[in-house]
Amino acid sequence: MSMLAPKPTEQEKALLQKAAEIEPLLSLGWQAFRNFEDGRTEILVEGDNGADARPILLLTEEISFADREFVARGPQMLRAALSAGRYLKDLVKHQEDEIRRLKGEPDPTENKFSHAKQCGMYCGRADFQQWLRDVHGADTNRIATHVRNMLMVKSRAELDENPEAAARWQSLLKSFKERAR
16 A cells, blocks of 8 residues: 655645746746856756846856756746646546545535525426436426425425435436436
């Protein structure tokens, strides 16, 4: 079993936030040139060349190879690290969504509305009405009544007050979504 890396410290989180803020403002890249006359490495904004090009950093000979590489490729490395972090965050969210779907749990992003409002919205959708007619024999002129009868409620408001009714609604909605796939 692989070990997880330690969680970022508060200081590291602050640095990540700062990196994300400045990343769009950075030059596209930097490039290193060896100035043999002065015995140093000069870092220039990538694409700046010719007589007017001026270094933005001067590196002494005391700098290690790894530090020189890091400094010379700073913007590119920062973008790569931030891109990898965004990808991993999206991958984790996708996997959490898939686990929730496989468990049959509702999508929390769909619960922006109460169960009653959600039910009302779905009852107004043509694809939901068609599914109710095809699968449950509903009269498309009396969808609201048919759904209330299926959910064993007198009004949709009960979906927000009665957990059992809400569970029946979620089950019905899940069946519809599975059939739609």
